[in-house]
Amino acid sequence: MYFTFAWRYFRARKSTQAINVIAWVCVTAIAVGAAALIIILSAFNGFEDLVKSLYASFYTDIKVSAVSGKVVEFTPNQLSAIQKVPGVAHYTRIAEEKALVQNGDYQQFVSMKGVDEAYQDVTGVAGKMFNGKFNTGTADAPGLVLGAGIENSLAVNADRNMNPLTVYMVRRTKSNTYNPMDLPLPGYANTSGAFLIQQDFDNKYVLTNLDFVRRMMGLSENQYTALEIKITEPGVEDKVKKALSTLLGDNYKVQTRFEQNQSLFSIMQLEKWVIYGILTLIMIIAAFNIVGALMMLVLEKQKDIHVLKALGAHDGYIRKIFLSEGILLAGVGTLIGSVLAIALCWAQIQFKLIPLEGGSFIIDYYPVKMIPGDFLLVVLTIFTIAVLAAWIPARKAAKMEVSLKG
Template identity: 50%
Template sequence: MKFLFAWRYFKSKKSTNVINIIAWISVIAIAVGSAALILVLSVFNGFEGLVKSMYGDFYPDLRISATHGKYMQLQPTMLQKIHQIKDIKNISLTIEEKALLVNGEYQSIVFLKGVDSNYQNVVAIPKHITDNGKYELGFKTNPAIVLGAGIANAIGADLYSTDPLTIFLPNRNSENFSNMQSAMNSFNIRETGIFRIQEDFDNKYAFTNIDFLRYMIELPSDFYSGIAISLSGDANIDKVQSSLQSLMGKNFQVQTRYQQNQGLFSVMQMEKWIIYIILSIILIIAAFNMVGALTMLILEKRKDIAVLKALGANSSFIQGIFLNEGFLLAGIGGLAGMLIAFIICFLQQKFHLLKLEGGSFVVDYYPVKMHITDFILVGITIFVVAVSAAWIPAQKAATKEFSLKSGE
């Protein structure tokens, strides 16, 4: 009954046209605000998904490393037990060490990863190798290196050159670190490929085979920096992580892909909430229009309120009518805004209408990804705004006494 009254008041012609204008302004403002929220959150989701996919190609599903120190010691029996855990698809053993890479007069500090032959089945580095290169890491006595694009540019690496690069690695057994020749081990190494994933990786990392790196830093055969693990598609990553942590013990840490780069993903989540809060201010501003529309409607319908009270309607009933009127204004605007945002996002996904300027991006258009949770969140926000905006005018309509004779 309350909603029927509210619906009739919404549709009925008002004695003063400005009431209709203010009501529709509030509807349009809420529609614009809700559409803006959905659109911006969807674009943010698109960029977030793009970044996660790039980082996902570099970081494995799970990584085991030492809780303290750079290296960990692993017995063959432990590796067998890891293989036996359900949903583990592939594992790869890795060693990581800082190195100096020299090409003639050019040089650069790199994080050199020594990986085994199974590493390409754990992460997707090979698919990011640029033209004319290949993912080839060589052998212990004939090593090869795959460089990040930023490192390749810094040292002027050329895949067509027959001149090898020279790599310098710390001599762990040296007793005289002031002498370059005794403090560092050097070896000529050929470049076979250049990968381009993301600037953070391209400017920092290079890959070679694990046997060569172990030989260069004179690391014992059962010592590693980490174990990279990929899981089957339907695996419960939290369950596998828990099983691995129980197996490995407190001297090892098992991290998911996001935990390996927790700082980045925490910042991304924080940015999303900040964007949501800022854009919600648009809806709060729209609420001021709604307050004005409802206040003027109450003045317009003061005789109706007096009649309803004379017929026995209590304050709660009167208040409910104008609360529902607020829900109508907010609901129509909110649904219209969500529909507009859905159509725009769908068209952008389908036809890539809005392009990104410049040619240095991974994609040349704004990526969008709609999440049902964003629509629910915006719907809840609109509801809260509607209640907040309609409560005071509805309360006044319920408590104020209007005269049926004079209409005042």
């Protein structure tokens, strides 16, 4: 019943043209604000998905490493038990250490990551090759798969380099510590290809044969720096993590992909909610249009209010009518804004209308991903703002004295 009155007031022509103008200005402001909120949140979703996909190419679903120190031991029995854990699809053994790679007069400090033959089943690096092929060779004839930034720094063509590169790596002692008096041991390896994923990886990592790195590091049998695991399906990370923690004990640290990059993902979420907060403040400012429109409507409908009260309508009834009017204005604006946002996001997804400037990105357009939860959040936000904005005019209408004179 309240919305019946509100709808009639919304549709009816006002005696003062300014009221109609202010009402539609209010609807337009809310529509623009709602569309902006949805589009910005969808753009952040797109960038978040893009970054996650890039990091997912390098970081695995689960990583097992040492709680203290860098070296961890995995016996054959432990590896067999890990493979049998429900949710574990594949695992790969890792030996990673800082190294100096030299090509004549060019040299670069890198993170040298030794991987085994199962690495391609666990990560997507092999599908991100920039040139050459993914081939880590053997312990005696290792192949280096360079990040694109490392390839550039060393001035090599990774797919057709003829001369081996020199690799220097500090050897660990039997107690798994460094002896600063020992000179780094040189090793020699040729390049086989280069990958291009993201600058954090391209400028830092070199992938090569696991046994070659283990020998350079001086690791004993069954010693590695980590175990990286791919799960069978999304959503079972926490179950697999719990099972592995129980199986391996307190000396092993088990991390999901989110925990491996917690600071990055937390910052991305924080940025999204900061933008949401800023746009919500803009919506609150736009809501002053609702206050103005309803205040003028209350003044115009004074006689209606007096008649309704004379017929027995209580203050709460009158208040709900004008609260409904505020919600109706916000609802119409939100509906228009949502349709506009869906149309623009769809057009961006289909036709890539808005490009990314600079030309140095993985993609050349703004990524967009619409999530139903964002639409619900925007609706609830605008509904709350509308109710608060309409409260003062509705309360004023409810407090009017009954008078049928004139």
